[in-house]
Amino acid sequence: xxxxxxxxxxxxxxxxxxxxxxxxxxxxxxxxxxxxxxxxxxxxxxxxxxxxxxxxxxxxxxxxxxxxxxxxxxxxxxxxxxxxxxxxxxxxxxxxxxxxxxxxxxxxxxxxxx
Amino acid sequence: xxxxxxxxxxxxxxxxxxxxxxxxxxxxxxxxxxxxxxxxxxxxxxxxxxxxxxxxxxxxxxxxxxxxxxxxxxxxxxxxxxxxxxxxxxxxxxxxxxxxxxxxxxxxxx
Numbered sequence: 620x621x622x623x624x625x626x627x628x629x630x631x632x633x634x635x636x637x638x639x640x641x642x643x644x645x646x647x648x649x650x651x652x653x654x655x656x657x658x659x660x661x662x663x664x665x666x667x668x669x670x671x672x673x674x675x676x677x678x679x680x681x682x683x684x685x686x687x688x689x690x691x692x693x694x695x696x697x698x699x700x701x702x703x704x705x706x707x708x709x710x711x712x713x714x715x716x717x718x719x720x721x722x723x724x725x726x727x728x729x730x731x732x733x
Numbered sequence: 734x735x736x737x738x739x740x741x742x743x744x745x746x747x748x749x750x751x752x753x754x755x756x757x758x759x760x761x762x763x764x765x766x767x768x769x770x771x772x773x774x775x776x777x778x779x780x781x782x783x784x785x786x787x788x789x790x791x792x793x794x795x796x797x798x799x800x801x802x803x804x805x806x807x808x809x810x811x812x813x814x815x816x817x818x819x820x821x822x823x824x825x826x827x828x829x830x831x832x833x834x835x836x837x838x839x840x841x842x843x
Contacts, residue, residue: 662836707774719764719827720789723776
């Protein structure tokens with residue numbers, strides 16, 4: 620079975636400071652992992668994805684994530700937060716079967732303080 | 734050119750009614766899905782369809798029925814709506830190279 624755990628339901632940072640959103644995964648095989656962002660009352664936007672290539676994955680809007688097999692982690696980072704980064708962030712794992720279903724974490728709400 | 738489009742965007746209806754949400758994708762993807770996002774923002778798979786065949790049906794009440802007239806469409810019918818059905822429903826499609834989500838349908842049952 621595959622699942623992800625987002626360790627923080629809410630993270631608050633000041634504008635211009637680094638962002639760290641934590642995610643641990645559980646999978647019986649080499650996983651495909653994703654980070655999605657959802658702005659208030661909006662749909663889901665893919666930030667980045669890991670599919671067994673380079674362990675450091677760069678995404679849109681300056682975000683990146685590092686796949687660490689030894690720690691079963693896939694934390695999302697950004698060097699400097701912007702006000703527009705305030706949103707809900709979801710760590711996601713794919714089951715990689717024929718259905719390719721996605722399993723979402725419970726989400727982390729990022730607040731950026733001016 | 735919207736890749737995955739859902740209609741309607743908002744739907745308010747009374748308990749006991751029957752309603753449908755439509756989804757269409759123009760990406761040529763083989764697999765389509767319905768996901769439900771509850772009031773706590775948790776997203777969960779409801780159905781997957783691959784080439785018009787139902788692949789997986791999670792523990793979803795049989796009041797919910799997906800219907801796929803062709804590979805590009807996956808509609809969601811809901812009978813006898815209940816208050817607990819209030820949520821945002823996302824349609825999605827996928828191919829080997831990635832997933833695309835629709836913008837969601839906010840269903841409110843009153």
